[in-house]
Amino acid sequence: MTGCWLPDDATRALRRWLSRRAQLVRQRTRSKNEIHAVLMRNLKGRPPMSDVFGKGGRQWLAALELPRDERHTVDGCLRHIDFVNGEIAILEREIAQKAIDSPEIKRLMTVPGVSLMTAATFMAAVGDIHRFKRPGNLVSYLGLDPKVRQSGSGNAKIGRISKQGAAPVRGMLVEAAFVAVSTPGPMRAFYQRVSTRRGKAIAIVAVARKLTVLFWHLLIAEKDYAFARPSLTAHKLRELELRAGAERHVGSRSLKHKSGYHQQHNRDREREIAAQAEHAYSRLVADWQRTNPEKAALVT
Secondary structure (H helix, E strand, O other): OOOOOOOOHHHHHHHHHHHHHHHHHHHHHHHHHHHHHHHHHOOOOOOOOOOOOOHHHHHHHHHOOOOHHHHHHHHHHHHHHHHHHHHHHHHHHHHHHHHHOOHHHHHHOOOOOOOHHHHHHHHHHHOOHHHOOOHHHHHHHOOOOEEEEOOOOOOOEEEEEOOOOOHHHHHHHHHHHHHHOOOOOHHHHHHHHHHHHHOHHHHHHHHHHHHHHHHHHHHHHOOOOOOOOHHHHHHHHHHHHHHOOOOOOOOOHHHHOOOOOOOHHHHHHHHHHHHHHHHHHHHHHHHHHHHOHHHHHHHO
């Protein structure tokens, strides 16, 4: 008889923080959409800046001539956004402090495209990775496995993903997949290979599933990502420390450039190495397809 796994207190607390943060983000999005609706109703056109809720955008909003009721709506939504931003900052500090003491979360952050929230959401949902004997079990647990339909002795039909697991984790993994395929690396080569056969939407879900399998191997082996970009990883870990409440050294060039991420030649060199890994992956797949044409056709 198989027992039911129960999360410990730390995992339950992390889940509550992440759930609360997701609710606040949705509230903030509704307030922003309400302001955009006011602009559309009053034919104000597209804002002249990319972030209408930044410093310059707020000055532009304050200078707009709006009816009295619409002005109250805009001002009230801005106050609500400020309040929600403060609450989100408090929660993110708690999550960051938890992540500082979690080698699993920091290990997942070595993968390009994986942020603090993606890694934390994944670990909060999964908990103890050793309760999944195979990566396929983890994929099914998160609802990223394709549904199989079969009637009698007829041929099985593979459809969309089951979506049986936690939706927030799938959403975070898809967001991470979009970032991962936008930079050179094996993930982008995998995405391009799948997208040529199945389309971009299915390819992104496939990348999210591949990230899940990659996470399982990294956590089981207790190793960082082999194709990590060192300066980018150091930059993300420094941002993690700042979110957790570390002292910010303003104007210190030695600390600012300690990770090397702010130096263009370091980023260019790491992108070149990642591009070589992408090319190596493409050649590996091409060689496998030539030596195993029957299996390659079956996978296709």
